[in-house]
Amino acid sequence: MLIDGRKISSEIKVELKEEIEKLKNEKGRIPGLATIIIGKDKASQIYVGSKVKTCSEIGIQSFLYELAEDIEEKEVLKLIEELNIRSEVDAILVQLPLPKQISEKKIMNTIIPSKDVDCFSNENIGRMFLNPNTDIRPCTPAGILELLSRYSVKLEGKKVVILGRSNIVGKPIAIMLISSGATVTVCNSKTVDLEKIIKKADILISAIGKSKFIKKEMIKENAIIIDVGINRVDGKITGDVDFDDVIDKVSMITPVPGGVGPMTIAMLLKNTVNMYRRN
Ligand code: GUN
DSSP states (O other): BBHHHHHHHHHHHHHHHHHHHHHOOOOOOSEEEEEEEEEEHHHHHHHHHHHHHHHHEEEEEEEEEETTTTTOOHHHHHHHHHHHHHHTTTEEOOOOOOOOTHHHHHHHTTTTGGGGGGOSSHHHHHHHHHHHTTTTTOOHHHHHHHHHHTOOOTTTOOOEEEEEETTTTTHHHHHHHHHTTOOOEOOTTTTTTTHHHHTTEEEEOSSSTTTTTGGGGOOOOOOOEEOOOOOEETEEOOOSSSSHHHHTTTTOOOOSSSSSHHHHHHHHHHHHHHHHHHH
C-alpha cells in the first residue's frame, strides 16, 4: 500500500485553514511566517516558493526576505532580532544551507525559541528531547510520525531502523520513536553489517541521500518503508529506495516525490499555527 503524503498533507492543510478561520476573529489578525533565504541556491528557491504559495492558500501571511549571497552575518542577525519582536510575525524560518560566512548555529540560536518554526534551536530541541509530544517539533520527523499515525501503524514493540544521523531527521526522529515505545537502531555510513540490521527492520526510515540504495534483497518481507531521500538524478527526483524493485515485498511505502516531502511543509504550517495560537 502506498502511504500518500500528498493526500494527508492536503487534509492537514484543510484542518489548519479551518483553525485559522476560527482563531482570526478572536485574535484580530491572521498568522504570519517570516522566511529568510540567502543567495541563489536553486533547490532552496523552489522549496521557499512552494512554502510561500502554500501559506497563502491556507491564510498565513508570508514575510519573505531574499538576501544577497555575500551579506554579512551581523546583518542577518539584526534582521532576526527585528523579526523576534514584531508582533505580526509568529514564526521565523531561515532556509538552509547558508553561505559559509554565516554560522548556522548562531542563526538558529538567535531566533527566539517561541518563533523557531523549524525547531532547530538548542532550547526547542531540548524541550522535544524531554517531551516528544510538545506542539513544536522538527518538521520532517513530525511529518513522518503523522503519516504513520494516520495510517494506523502501531509503534510499540516494533523494530525501527533509521539510516542517517542528521540533526534535522535521524537524531530527532530516533528520540520521538523511542518515546513511542519502538525499539530503535540508528545507522550511518560506517555501520558494520548494515544489511543484516536493515533486514530486521519492521519499519525502515532512510535519510542518507543515496539514490535507489535499498533493494528488495535487503529488506524484511512486509516491512514498512519511509523514504526521506530526495536525490536529483538526470533531472529526475528519486528516493533512497528502489521503489519499483521493493514494491511487491513491502506492506507500506512512501513514494518519492509525494511521500515525506509534502508532510514537511504541512508540519511547518502546523508549527506556525501553533505558534500563532500561543502568541
Ligand atoms: N533546507 C532543507 N530542508 C530544510 C528545512 O526543513 N528547514 C530549513 N530551514 N531549511 C531547509
